[in-house]
Amino acid sequence: MRIINVIVVVAVVLAALAAFILLVPNVPASSSINDRINDAVAVRIHETGADPLVQPYHDIVSASVQRLNGKELLLTLELAGDPNFNTLYETVYIWVIDYPTVTGNQRYTVIVPHFPPELGLSTGWNIAIFDNRAERYVVPLKSIGSMTENKIEVNIDPDLIGNPLFFWWQSFVMVRVEPQFDRPPDFLMDSAPDNSTVLLWPFT
Ligand SMILES: [Ca+2]
Secondary structure (H helix, E strand, O other), rough: OOHHHHHHHHHHHHHHHHHHHHHHHHOEEEEEOOOOOOOOOOOOOOOOOOOOOOOHHEEEEEEEEEEEOOOOEEEEEEEEOOOHHOOOOOOEEEEEEEEEEOOOEEEEEEEEEEEEEHHHOOOEEEEEEOOOOOEEEEEEEEEEEOOOOOEEEEEEEEHHHHOOEEEEEEEEEEEEEEEEEOOOOOOEEEEEEOOOOEEEOOEE
């Protein structure tokens, strides 16, 4: 009799845990961080032939990540200038997303590059999502619509990043001067937060 009771309790606990894991990734959640204005500087990562001039659209004013529901994750950067005025070099807006799993840390990078007409490539706004652990793109580079004034805003399906219960994120603005696409961009311009991460968690 006692063994049956234990089995029933274990079954109830497992069912509750399964419901928690299935339902919580659908609960709306919001996280944001403000960043100092006029703190963007071109920090060199690779040796290049030129330095980009710091522009208002390199400067993050605030960053946010919101889970609207189980199918929409909204990533936003408010900037000090209009990113549609980007000229000369590729400007890249990035969110790095981290969360633990039973088999180790999972990391995804959401990459939103803008190619100005001067580059003569596929100009305009694009998105790609990279699975850093598997070292492969879950979303290869594809074209997206224009950004609204002073804002980067992309909406992704959380299933693309494994639909975690919670995660930590950090956002970056980078510039690529050399057309070398098998490595990160050449300059870091701004980040938010600068030296830490923000937690997206549905119960705050
Ligand atoms: Ca800033």
